[in-house]
Amino acid sequence: MHPIFITIIKRLALGLVTLFVVSAIIFSSVTLLPGDFGEAVLGQAATEETVAAFREELGLDKPAVLRYFEWAGAVLKGDLGTSFSGRSASGVDRSRSVAEMIWPRLKNTLFLAGVTALIAVPLAIILGLSAALYRNTWYDRSINATTLTTISMPEFFVAYVLILLLSSLWKAFPSLATVDPGMLLGERLYRIALPAFTLTLIIVAHMMRMTRAAIINLLASPYIEMARLKGASRSEIILKHALPNAWAPIATVVAFNLAYLVVGVVVVEVVFVYPGVGQLMVDSVTSRDIPVVQACALIFAGTYIILNLIADVIGIVTNPRLLHPR
Amino acid sequence: MSDSTQSPSDYTASSEVGAVRKRRTRRERWWLALKKAPVSAWFGMLVIAGYVFVAVFAPLLAPYGEAEIFPTPFAPWDATHQFGTDQIGRDILTRMIYGARNTMGIALVTTLLSFLIGGGLGLIAAINRSWLDQLLSRMTDVIMAIPSLIFALMLLSIFKPSVASLIFIIAVLDSTRVFRLTRSVAINVVVMDYVEAARLRGEKLSWIMRHEILPNIMPPLVAEFGLRFSFVFLTIASLSFLGVGIQPPTADWGSMVRENASLIQFAQYDIKAGITPLLPAAAIGLLTVAVNFVVDWFLHKSSGLRDEH
Numbered sequence: 222m223h224p225i226f227i228t229i230i231k232r233l234a235l236g237l238v239t240l241f242v243v244s245a246i247i248f249s250s251v252t253l254l255p256g257d258f259g260e261a262v263l264g265q266a267a268t269e270e271t272v273a274a275f276r277e278e279l280g281l282d283k284p285a286v287l288r289y290f291e292w293a294g295a296v297l298k299g300d301l302g303t304s305f306s307g308r309s310a311s312g313v314d315r316s317r318s319v320a321e322m323i324w325p326r327l328k329n330t331l332f333l334a335g336v337t338a339l340i341a342v343p344l345a346i347i348l349g350l351s352a353a354l355y356r357n358t359w360y361d362r363s364i365n366a367t368t369l370t371t372i373s374m375p376e377f378f379v380a381y382v383l384i385l386l387l388s389s390l391w392k393a394f395p396s397l398a399t400v401d402p403g404m405l406l407g408e409r410l411y412r413i414a415l416p417a418f419t420l421t422l423i424i425v426a427h428m429m430r431m432t433r434a435a436i437i438n439l440l441a442s443p444y445i446e447m448a449r450l451k452g453a454s455r456s457e458i459i460l461k462h463a464l465p466n467a468w469a470p471i472a473t474v475v476a477f478n479l480a481y482l483v484v485g486v487v488v489v490e491v492v493f494v495y496p497g498v499g500q501l502m503v504d505s506v507t508s509r510d511i512p513v514v515q516a517c518a519l520i521f522a523g524t525y526i527i528l529n530l531i532a533d534v535i536g537i538v539t540n541p542r543l544l545h546p547r
Numbered sequence: 548m549s550d551s552t553q554s555p556s557d558y559t560a561s562s563e564v565g566a567v568r569k570r571r572t573r574r575e576r577w578w579l580a581l582k583k584a585p586v587s588a589w590f591g592m593l594v595i596a597g598y599v600f601v602a603v604f605a606p607l608l609a610p611y612g613e614a615e616i617f618p619t620p621f622a623p624w625d626a627t628h629q630f631g632t633d634q635i636g637r638d639i640l641t642r643m644i645y646g647a648r649n650t651m652g653i654a655l656v657t658t659l660l661s662f663l664i665g666g667g668l669g670l671i672a673a674i675n676r677s678w679l680d681q682l683l684s685r686m687t688d689v690i691m692a693i694p695s696l697i698f699a700l701m702l703l704s705i706f707k708p709s710v711a712s713l714i715f716i717i718a719v720l721d722s723t724r725v726f727r728l729t730r731s732v733a734i735n736v737v738v739m740d741y742v743e744a745a746r747l748r749g750e751k752l753s754w755i756m757r758h759e760i761l762p763n764i765m766p767p768l769v770a771e772f773g774l775r776f777s778f779v780f781l782t783i784a785s786l787s788f789l790g791v792g793i794q795p796p797t798a799d800w801g802s803m804v805r806e807n808a809s810l811i812q813f814a815q816y817d818i819k820a821g822i823t824p825l826l827p828a829a830a831i832g833l834l835t836v837a838v839n840f841v842v843d844w845f846l847h848k849s850s851g852l853r854d855e856h
Contacts, residue, residue, distance in 0.1 A: 239692050246689065250705055373835040375781050377788050377804055378828035381811060385821055389814035396812070484696045488785055492808075502697075503789045506704040518701045522693040529692075 236530040302512040330497035337420040345425045349432025368426035380419045380492040398493040416493045428478040435470035469536035476532030480525045591840030602648040609641040614796040624819045642798040650799045654780040660718035665725025673733035687723040732764045773842035777835040800827035
């Protein structure tokens with residue numbers, strides 16, 4: 222078997238183990254809950270029977286390991302449990318299933334993240350490559366200074382500056398990104414223009430700097446010097462010599478920043494009141510709706526791990542030294 | 548260095564060599580390094596000094612009390628309230644000043660705690676490369692596999708949001724990065740002969756850690772401290788902005804942005820009101836930029852680490 226497959230399989234196995242352990246950590250957060258938890262959810266007036274029934278529903282009387290496998294099995298089938306909200310002291314249960322709450326929001330979040338990625342990734346790579354090629358010129362310096370400032374600013378600052386300029390002073394875009402399922406694509410894009418723009422600014426800054434650093438690192442290596450000395454043209458050096466080795470770092474940079482998008486999306490969704498998973502997670506943390514928090518955390522952490530996994534696999538697959546083993 | 552009063556005619560090699568070299572004092576060396584610092588580093592240091600000054604003397608500088616409430620909410624900028632009042636009528640300038648103290652203080656304590664945990668465990672793991680090292684390293688791998696803001700949100704839903712739990716949660720999550728760095732730089736020092744000598748002398752683990760290893764790994768740790776501080780600072784501000792961090796009535800910049808955000812809609816009628824919610828956010832950004840500038844310069848100076856080849 223080609224050694225590259227063995228490397229990939231090893232990496233995938235490691236990723237699976239990480240996913241497993243992370244899911245176990247997220248699950249075990251429930252067991253950290255204080256004892257009077259049932260009353261906190263059901264209210265002070267809850268009778269002992271309703272509290273006991275609630276605890277039984279959560280399965281707190283069963284051993285934790287057993288509960289984990291039951292939970293994980295259910296999650297794999299798409300059942301994320303039942304929300305804590307909507308329950309009352311009298312035992313009336315109006316709670317909704319978590320999956321039903323998350324699905325439409327997950328689509329919205331993926332839409333926002335997808336649009337951002339479509340704009341940000343090509344832009345960042347082009348900016349990063351050109352900044353590396355023309356490094357130490359005014360072009361490079363001005364891009365560097367701009368991106369360093371954007372990186373240092375909190376996401377919500379960037380978001381509010383954009384609202385102030387593009388929504389409040391010049392009424393170009395709506396400041397609230399409310400979308401509903403019946404909307405047409407164009408209308409939807411118009412509504413999410415500002416959140417997508419905010420996320421793009423943040424992501425492009427990170428991605429561009431990392432691309433630039435990766436390329437500069439590469440251009441410093443002896444074999445590029447060699448190519449230059451033997452008289453290869455500038456474009457030949459970039460396309461034939463540098464790029465094959467640059468795919469791996471660029472892929473890592475892209476995946477890493479898309480994973481970063483996962484975190485940025487939480488704050489940006491809250492600023493623009495966008496109905497996505499991030500906003501749902503923050504709301505659930507405030508109301509201490511643990512099953513929803515768990516499900517959101519699982520989605521975010523899972524996406525993060527899988528993106529990093531993809532980056533590593535791309536890094537392995539495009540590595541010329543691994544492709545042509547001696 | 549020869550005496551500058553000597554004329555070229557009576558210059559001799561022996562006088563050059565024989566002159567007693569005066570060792571520069573620590574203060575002189577600091578001053579020399581500072582004089583060579585670029586403008587950006589100077590700017591950063593001045594900004595940080597200003598913030599620290601405001602934080603330390605907050606009660607003297609602030610015109611009103613931290614939670615003092617005035618009759619008009621959302622008052623415009625005028626002589627009595629330089630930056631107006633917030634949604635329940637508290638003076639914004641006062642809360643900005645107290646916010647410097649609270650936000651920076653909490654971030655500083657958190658960073659110190661995370662260095663205590665991460666640095667300590669990192670040193671132990673580097674010295675004692677046994678199952679303990681393996682266990683700690685795998686644990687940090689797992690914690691770092693979850694984005695820290697998401698992990699913090701999850702933990703905050705379980706523990707009641709309070710300053711103590713906030714500090715503890717962020718410090719533990721952040722200590723993983725400190726652990727990795729400390730371990731990786733300390734491993735190179737642990738194998739040195741003088742560490743071996745100290746061990747053979749029968750010095751205790753904690754003595755070796757403090758006297759042999761720590762002084763040799765200080766520069767990267769100091770730079771990391773600056774970076775971690777600005778990261779922790781941003782995380783706490785984001786959490787407070789999301790409403791699950793520092794809780795009212797404690798003044799802090801993140802929640803101030805959240806509380807006054809609706810003012811932005813009035814920007815076209817009164818631009819001053821429009822930028823009010825941006826003031827605390829800008830304060831956060833400015834400090835992060837300043838810290839980054841200083842850290843950049845320090846890294847450059849201490850390790851010769853450069854962006855360019």
